[in-house]
Amino acid sequence: MTHTIRMRVNGKDHTLDVPAQRLLIDCLRYDLGLTGTKEGCSVGVCGACSVLLDGQLVSACLTLAVLADGKEITTVEGLAHNGQLHPVQQAFIDFGGFQCGICTPGMVVAAKALLDTNPNPSDAEIKDWMMGNLCRCTGYYKIIESIRGAANRLQTERVS
Amino acid sequence: MNTFDYRQPETPEEALALLHDLGEDARIIAGGTALVIMLKQRLLMPECLISLQKVRPLDYVDASNGDVRLGALATHRTVEQSPIVRTRIPSLAETFHQVATVRIRNVATVGGALAHADPNQDSPVMLMALDARLRLATTTGTREVPLDAFFTDYYETVRQPDELVSEVVVPVPAPHSGSVYLKFLPKTADDYATVGVAVAVTVDPRTQTCVDCRIAMGCVASTPVRAPEAEAVVRGERLTQALAQEAGALAQRRTDPISDARGSADYKRAMAGVFVRRALGQAWQRALTGEER
Numbered sequence: 541m542t543h544t545i546r547m548r549v550n551g552k553d554h555t556l557d558v559p560a561q562r563l564l565i566d567c568l569r570y571d572l573g574l575t576g577t578k579e580g581c582s583v584g585v586c587g588a589c590s591v592l593l594d595g596q597l598v599s600a601c602l603t604l605a606v607l608a609d610g611k612e613i614t615t616v617e618g619l620a621h622n623g624q625l626h627p628v629q630q631a632f633i634d635f636g637g638f639q640c641g642i643c644t645p646g647m648v649v650a651a652k653a654l655l656d657t658n659p660n661p662s663d664a665e666i667k668d669w670m671m672g673n674l675c676r677c678t679g680y681y682k683i684i685e686s687i688r689g690a691a692n693r694l695q696t697e698r699v700s
Numbered sequence: 701m702n703t704f705d706y707r708q709p710e711t712p713e714e715a716l717a718l719l720h721d722l723g724e725d726a727r728i729i730a731g732g733t734a735l736v737i738m739l740k741q742r743l744l745m746p747e748c749l750i751s752l753q754k755v756r757p758l759d760y761v762d763a764s765n766g767d768v769r770l771g772a773l774a775t776h777r778t779v780e781q782s783p784i785v786r787t788r789i790p791s792l793a794e795t796f797h798q799v800a801t802v803r804i805r806n807v808a809t810v811g812g813a814l815a816h817a818d819p820n821q822d823s824p825v826m827l828m829a830l831d832a833r834l835r836l837a838t839t840t841g842t843r844e845v846p847l848d849a850f851f852t853d854y855y856e857t858v859r860q861p862d863e864l865v866s867e868v869v870v871p872v873p874a875p876h877s878g879s880v881y882l883k884f885l886p887k888t889a890d891d892y893a894t895v896g897v898a899v900a901v902t903v904d905p906r907t908q909t910c911v912d913c914r915i916a917m918g919c920v921a922s923t924p925v926r927a928p929e930a931e932a933v934v935r936g937e938r939l940t941q942a943l944a945q946e947a948g949a950l951a952q953r954r955t956d957p958i959s960d961a962r963g964s965a966d967y968k969r970a971m972a973g974v975f976v977r978r979a980l981g982q983a984w985q986r987a988l989t990g991e992e993r
Contacts, residue, residue: 543706560706560749561739583737584804585890596777596806602736603807604729606706607753650803671889672801 545609549574550618558605565589565600567608568615576616576645580674587673590646590653591615597653616645619652627697628652628690637686639677647673651687659698660691701739705748712757716839716864718750723861726750730773731807734816758811758866763788770868772811776823777802779810788872791986795826795881795898801890811865814850817857817923820892824851825918826881828926829898830870837866844869848916851923874912877902878986882979883918884971887962894962895919895971899979901934903987910934915947915980919962920955920972927951930976939984947980948973 542557549572556571568574568591580588582601589600592614619626628651631637638644647670654661654669661669666687675683707726709715719726727746729735730753738744752758752773759773761782768788770779779785780796799805799822813823814834824847832847836859847868850857859865873879879900883893896918902911913934915927930951937943957968 541703541705560704561701563736582740584733587801587803590803597803598807599733599803602733604706604732604736604749606708607729607732607751653802669802672803 543606543609545606547608547610548612550613550615556605560604560606562605563601564591564593564603564605564608564613567605568600568613574615574617578642578645580642580646585672585674586643587646587650588643590649590673592649592653595653595656597650614649616649619648626652627693628655628687631686631690631693632683635682635686635689637679637683639675639679643673643675647675647683651683651690654687655691655694659694661687663688702742702745704746706751707748708751708754710754712755712837712864712866713839715750715752715755716837716862719864720839720862722748722750728752728812728815728864730809730812731775732812733804733808734812734818752809761785763872766872768792768870768872770810770870772809772865772867774810776800776805776808776810776813780805789830789870789879791879791881792826792830792870795822798822798881798883810868814847814868815857815859815865817851817855819851819854819921819923820896820919821924822881822883822893822896822918825896825916825924826879826898827868827870828916828924829879829881829900829914830873831900831914832868832870834865835867835869836860836863838862838864842866848926854922873900874902876905876911876987876990878983878988880979880982880986882975882982884975892962893919895957895968895975897972897975897979899976899983901980901983901987903984905988908938908988910937910939913980915951915976917951917955917972917976920957920968922956925954927954927976929953934980939980944977944980948975948977951976 578588580586584599584602591600725747729749758771760771762769763784776796785793828847881898883896898916900914913931918924930947952973955969955972957965959965
């Protein structure tokens with residue numbers, strides 16, 4: 541038995557028929573072809589599948605697609621605007637905030653969610669927020685620098 | 701995951717009627733952060749999930765009747781950030797902030813965490829020390845259960861299949877009270893703890909003696925547990941190093957931990973004593989300074 545759900549993903553409306561046990565991560569990757577969101581641990585610990593659900597950071601691997609019915613979803617594919625990378629994405633490039641890249645989409649989405657609610661976080665606040673996103677290359681210092689850099693750039697943009 | 705049916709009631713009444721009709725064949729899903737993992741592991745294979753997502757009347761934090769009342773659908777993040785909780789029981793907001801990661805707190809609900817009944821969780825331990833009680837609703841009425849009479853075993857509670865955890869009631873601590881939740885995290889900050897201890901005390905500022913003391917421990921038995929002997933030895937006394945030590949030793953006797961990746965049974969028992977001693981000291985300090993309740 542399937543259920544009809546409506547979701548707005550990265551600004552685009554979709555209507556899908558899904559079984560109740562369909563996970564949001566599978567819906568995004570296999571039904572919509574949005575493979576930017578990665579699956580790591582599958583139990584909500586590693587943060588690779590971080591997406592925004594109505595602006596709130598969640599694990600797509602623990603979210604049933606039926607629970608996303610009627611909601612707005614932002615994945616890493618939805619951050620760039622008119623070919624311009626989002627300042628968080630640009631900062632990860634400028635500050636070398638990734639090595640192998642598998643955790644990066646989740647890191648970038650989590651960092652965006654942080655800066656949406658706290659535009660000027662301290663290093664302690666960055667660490668507290670980002671502790672649920674694991675990088676096995678252990679590039680954490682560069683990631684913190686990237687987020688700080690993105691925060692500075694966003695603030696400069698706001699002033700000018 | 702097995703295949704299951706999915707129902708989405710829009711009022712508490714509809715949800716309770718479905719639960720009444722489907723009973724043990726159904727499982728309630730709120731945030732789903734714990735349930736979805738159990739479904740993936742096939743520890744649960746329900747015929748139907750009843751989603752509370754649209755039952756918005758159960759999503760609130762309220763203190764208009766004196767007590768702090770947390771609706772079952774309030775998320776951990778909501779409680780952590782709630783001005784009502786932060787001003788009346790700041791240590792409770794602090795505890796909810798310490799749960800897992802923000803991704804989980806954005807979704808996991810107060811009622812879901814209690815119904816899940818994993819003894820390694822944080823909030824049930826603190827709520828127990830704060831003398832919380834919860835409300836279980838059915839189609840015919842509501843009953844109230846003290847939280848320390850709710851849990852019966854790993855993932856087991858006194859909740860009947862047709863009952864829904866609808867609300868948690870937390871009394872606002874008396875003046876000159878202090879409380880704290882301490883968890884021991886030797887691995888990572890978002891892991892389940894090796895031990896978690898909550899202490900709530902009320903101190904007579906004139907005599908500096910203990911008027912009331914409640915101690916609860918998590919991760920050390922099949923349910924969160926109180927430590928009544930330790931509480932009794934503290935009541936009526938002034939807190940000294942020796943007394944805190946004695947309370948810790950008495951509390952240890954209430955533990956029955958299992959050895960796992962977070963520590964051996966012996967180690968957890970030893971750490972429970974240490975953390976009871978530390979939490980007692982910190983809660984006492986808060987009671988005296990009045991900076992936290």
